[in-house]
Amino acid sequence: MSGFEVARLDEIEEIDDGREPWRPIRHHFGITSFGVNHWTAREVGDRIINEHDEVDDENEELYLVTQGRATFELDGERVDAPTGTLVFVRPAVKRTAFAEEAGTSLLALGGVPGKVYEPQGWEVWAPLKALYEAGEYAEVADRLREALDAHPEYSELFYNLACCESLAGRTTAAIDHLSRSIEMSERFRAYAKDDSDFDPIRDEPGFKEVVGP
Structure with a gap:
């Protein structure tokens, strides 16, 4: 097995989930130590990066404008970012970015300071x-089961599968997959306590046993 891999951006399948098209670089290579994706705007004025902060997930993010020109808005401050500009953003900052030229592209990298990176598989979830x-x-739920056959390492897919199975009336499977997600990442226990997707099974003894009081 080789210790390296090489790919051109256009060799990585582009995903269009209703936002700007993007390429799941981390997922493509199976990187497990940090997150990295590539986003491209279709037209001038398109929002390349959705407005968000990373307070809950605690991610630090680094953006590199690889093509075109973008305008970042960082806690309301506008920053001009032509090709080659690096923008580092800490978790509490509300951020978004817009294309000033058609085809503007950004490389986005992220990770949590002082914590081991946990690949979650949101790249697989996004198209669904x-x-x-x-x-x-x-x-x-059926499509997530197929995805998990290929990628059983993704805890978030097990959690989202459990959500869909709960809503689809598949109680036993939902509890089993929720339990699996919690085994992989304890944070899903707290998520499940307040997630309305589990309202259909919240009174089930198995759910209470898995999630706790």
Whole structure:
């Protein structure tokens, strides 16, 4: 097995989940120590990076403008970012970015200071989110099962599968997969306590046993 891999950006399948198209670099290479993806805007004025902060996940993020020109808004302050600009953002800062030229592209890297990186598989979940929001829970659950056959290392996929199975009336499977997600990452126990997706099974003894008081 080789100790390195090489790929061109256009060799990494582009994902379009209703935002700007992006390429899941971390997932493509199976990187387990940090997150990295590449985003591209279609038109001038398109929002490349959705407005968000990283307070809950505690991620520090670094953006590199690889093509075109972007305008970042960082806690309301506008920053001009032509090709080659690096923008480092700490967790509490509200951030977003817009394209000033068609085809503007950004490389985004992230990780939590002082903590081991946990690949969650959100790159696999993202294309299914629209189906989930449309209420197609059984179909999403079936597709997540297939995804987990190929990528059983992703704790977030087990959690999202449990959510969809709960909403689809698959109680036993939902509890089993929720338990698996918590075994992989304890944070999902706290998530499940307040997640309305589990309201259909919240009174089940198995759910209470897995999640606790």
